Amino acid sequence: MPELTPAPPLSEASLTTGGVARRLGVSPTTVRSWERRYGIGPAERESGHHRRWSPADVAVLEAMCRLTARGVPPGEAARIALGAGRQGTDQEAPADRPAPGGSNALPVGPLRPECRGLARAAVRLDTAEVSLVLRQVVDELGPVTAWTEVMVPALRAAGRKWAAEGERYVEVEHLLSWHVSTALRRVADRPGKAPQGPSVLLAGMPGELHTLPLEAVAAGLAVRELPYRMFGPAVPPDALLEAVRRTGPTAVMVWSQARPTADLALARRAAGTTWGGRGARSRPVVLTAGPGWAGTRPAPGILRPRDLAGALDRIEQLLTG
Known part of the structure; x- marks a missing residue:
């Protein structure tokens, strides 16, 4: 892969089109297209030289990026960005402080x-x-x-x-x-009255630090007003089993991002954990979620959801009977 040239600092010195593109994280073709179609270009040009973008010109492009990122059509975004630039609502970055930047x-x-x-x-x-x-x-x-x-x-x-x-x-x-x-x-974590009834336990497998997918599950459950308990990343085996015994969940979702953290034996132990009085013993359904579980064989009391929507549907079925 060719070496990438770092973006130059934004100061009173003007930038080339390539430098502006690297700073804004767009392609030079996009910048040239905006200039050609919508008139978003350098305010001053020197005959026989490459286009040079001043801090004020870059501010208009930054406004264009923000607006198109929010779904505003490019033509309308250009009109707003140019109008704001003429009115001075997008201020220049100080000469001694680079604006937030990136490269490709x-x-x-x-x-x-x-x-x-x-x-x-x-x-x-x-x-x-x-x-x-x-x-x-x-x-x-x-x-x-x-x-x-x-x-x-x-x-x-x-x-x-x-x-x-x-x-x-x-x-x-x-x-x-x-x-x-x-x-x-x-x-x-939207405030409000917590739903009553059985819940689902969400936990990262021991050693598993990636829990953003579990947070997406929690958000999906909250929208459906279904109760859950989030235990976060890297829950130790004994702590996971004790949490199951103490809370008596209808379902337990355990996340594994990579194969080394997918402990099927522990998932089976969780599925076999019981609670309740004699004659009324219950145990949870365990959902093994995440790419770490790929290739594992199904076991009694263990489900393998294919995607987030499917997992939420299955959990709702379990919680609502």
């Missing part, structure tokens, strides 16, 4: 425009825009669709970029993960 865009492919906008904002380390896009997609699409069609593709793209470039993009993945968790918990 995350390759999310032909997906929803909200996903592409989220990826671009994450590359720019634009926390305000990342938070806003996530809040909007959760509110408009619901947490399940937002997770499967926007959050997961963006997270996977960040992971692939990090794997390809070493430690270079780990800050993008960490920032995106934190904001995704925040957006999901805003739904999962």
Whole structure:
């Protein structure tokens, strides 16, 4: 893979089209297309020289990126961005402080425009825009669709970029993960009267630190007003079994991201854990979720959901009888 040139600092010195594209996390072709179609270009040009973008010009492009990330059609976004730039509502970045920047865009492919906008904002380390896009997609699409069609593709793209470039993009993945968790918990922890009746226990397998998918499950359960208890990542075996005995859940979902954390013996022990008085003993149905369980054989009392929507439907059936 060719070496990527880091984005230059944004100061009073103007930038080339390529430099602007790297900073905003879009392709130079996109920048040139916006200039050609909508007139978003450098305010000043020198004959015989490459186009140079001043901080004020870049501010208009940043506004264009924010608007298109929110689903505004490009033509309308350009009109708003240019109008705001003429009125001075998008202020220049100070000469001695670089604006949040990044380099190449995350390759999310032909997906929803909200996903592409989220990826671009994450590359720019634009926390305000990342938070806003996530809040909007959760509110408009619901947490399940937002997770499967926007959050997961963006997270996977960040992971692939990090794997390809070493430690270079780990800050993008960490920032995106934190904001995704925040957006999901805003739904999962929504205040209100807690539903009564049997619940589902959500836990990461021992040694499993990836729990964003469980947070998506919690958000989906909250929308359906189904009760759950979240125990988070890396729950020790004895703690998991004790939690099952103490809470008496109808269902237990255990997440494994990678094969080494998929302990089928522990899942079977959880499925065999009982509670209740003599003659009224109960035990949970265990759902083994996550790619770590791929290839494991089914066992009595253990289900393997294929996707988030299917898992929520099955849990609802179990909880409602």
